[in-house]
Amino acid sequence: MPFGEDAKTLYRTRSSEKLLQGLEQMTSVHASGIVYGPNGVGKSYLINQFLRALSPKSYLSVVLSHSTLAGSGLLRMLSHLLGKAPRFRREDNICALAAAFEELQPLWPVIILQEAQNLGADALEEFRLLSLYNNEKTQAPFSFILFGDEALLPKLMLKINAPVITRLGYGFKVSPLSYDECKGYLQSRLEEASIFSEPFEPAVIDMLIEACAGVPRLLNHLAGRSLQAAAMDNQQRISSAHFEQALQSMPWLSREHQSSANNKPKQ
Numbered sequence: 001m002p003f004g005e006d007a008k009t010l011y012r013t014r015s016s017e018k019l020l021q022g023l024e025q026m027t028s029v030h031a032s033g034i035v036y037g038p039n040g041v042g043k044s045y046l047i048n049q050f051l052r053a054l055s056p057k058s059y060l061s062v063v064l065s066h067s068t069l070a071g072s073g074l075l076r077m078l079s080h081l082l083g084k085a086p087r088f089r090r091e092d093n094i095c096a097l098a099a100a101f102e103e104l105q106p107l108w109p110v111i112i113l114q115e116a117q118n119l120g121a122d123a124l125e126e127f128r129l130l131s132l133y134n135n136e137k138t139q140a141p142f143s144f145i146l147f148g149d150e151a152l153l154p155k156l157m158l159k160i161n162a163p164v165i166t167r168l169g170y171g172f173k174v175s176p177l178s179y180d181e182c183k184g185y186l187q188s189r190l191e192e193a194s195i196f197s198e199p200f201e202p203a204v205i206d207m208l209i210e211a212c213a214g215v216p217r218l219l220n221h222l223a224g225r226s227l228q229a230a231a232m233d234n235q236q237r238i239s240s241a242h243f244e245q246a247l248q249s250m251p252w253l254s255r256e257h258q259s260s261a262n263n264k265p266k267q
Contacts, residue, residue, distance in 0.1 A: 011042075011181075011184070011185045011188050011189075011216070013177065013181050013184075015175065016042070016046065016174075019035070019046065019172050019174065020046065020049060020050055020053070022170070022172055023035070023046075023050050023145070023172070024050070024053060026143075026169060026170050027054070027059070027110060027143055030108060030139060030140075030143050031143060031169035031170060032131075032140065032143045032144045032145065032167055032168055032169060033145060033146075033168050033169050033170035033171055033172070034116070034145070034146040034147075034148070034152060034153070034156065034168060034170075034171045034172070035145060035146070035147050035148075035171075035172045035173075035174060036117075036146075036147070036148050036149065036150060036152040036153055036171070036172075036173055036174070037149065037150065037173055037174030037175060038149060038150055038174075038176060038215060039149050039215075039217070040215040040216060040217030040218055041174045041175065041176055041177075041214075041215055041216065041217075042174065042216050042217075043147055043174055044114075046174065047063070047112060047114070047147060051063075051110075051112070054110065058106075058107065058108060059107060059108050059109075059110050060104055060107045060108070060109050060110070061109075061110045061111075061112065062078070062081045062082065062109065062110070062111045062112065063081075063112045063114065064077060064078065064081070064111065064112065064113045064114065065114045065115065067113065067114060067115040067116055067117075067118035067119050068118050069119075069123060070120060070122055070123060071090075071120070071122040071123045071125065071126030071127075072090050072093075072126070073123075074119075074123045074126060074127065075090060075093040075094065075097065075126060075130070076093055078093075078097060078111070079093045079096050079097055079100070082097065082100040082104075082109075083100065084096040084097065084099070084100050094130065097130060098141075101141040101142060102141075108142070108143065109141070109142035109143070110142070110143050110144075110145070111142055111143070111144040111145070112144075112145050112147060113127075113144060113145070113146050113147065114147050114148075115147070115148060115149075116146035116147055116148040116152055117148035117149050117151040117152040117155055118148075119146075121158075121160045121161060124161055124164045125163065125164070127144065127164075128163055128164050128167055131144070131167060140167065153171065156168075175214075176213055176214030176215050177214040177215075177216060177219075178214065179209055179214075181214070182208075182209040182212070182214055182219060183205060183209070185216060185219065186200070186205065186208070186219065186223060189220070189223075199227065199230070199236065199237060199238050200223075200226075200237075200238045201237060201238060201239055201240065203240055204226065204238055204239065204240055204242075204243045207240065207243050208222055208223055208226070208243065211247060211253055212253070218253065221250060222243075222246055222247065222250060222253060225245075225246030225249050225250065226238050226242050226243050226245075226246040228246070229241075229242035229243075229245040229246050230242045
């Protein structure tokens, strides 16, 4: 099924290739950083592609997705993911993590924190302090990458998070797709489902791209609903009427689309 959640391949653009290359280069020198961008632009796919590219002979990757954890909860979760039994006392978990980092050598830990814009200041500070556990070394015993939406950078820029900023070596932004990239994305998803003839009327492609503002996840949903509307109508060609039906089934998009249309300058 095209435009489903189980796409097997990442649609690669020049910017996504550059970002992946940058992540690999920064990780090779054991740097930590952030990757941020709007919801739905493909950060999760980028994470998966990046982790797959890491050599298991050189790196051990850990992904933390529960970003609402407080500092103590984050330590317990990380202990569990690194094979250490979580303890009740904070200091016991810190000792367990220090031992885990030593035991992992020569593997280099790469810790991914998803939805990092939700992390509290205490969790961020706990993570920073953990990177300083060995005073004899100036470098942290692991690399960490904060993945988040557009709220991540402004949050990190707050004065309370200034110490965390000093531990970061890079920041990469994931942007929505351009018009041509959206067309290529639609085509790639159709071909992945072995659909090689164009099912969309030309005007519908433009309407899809405009309504989704270059966000692949929204493009998946709206294109999928349009296909379903055409199937219900026993039509192989997806018309503007089918697109409108799909748009009405996603009222959050319908409102934005109508607002955009109303704000267009009149000819």
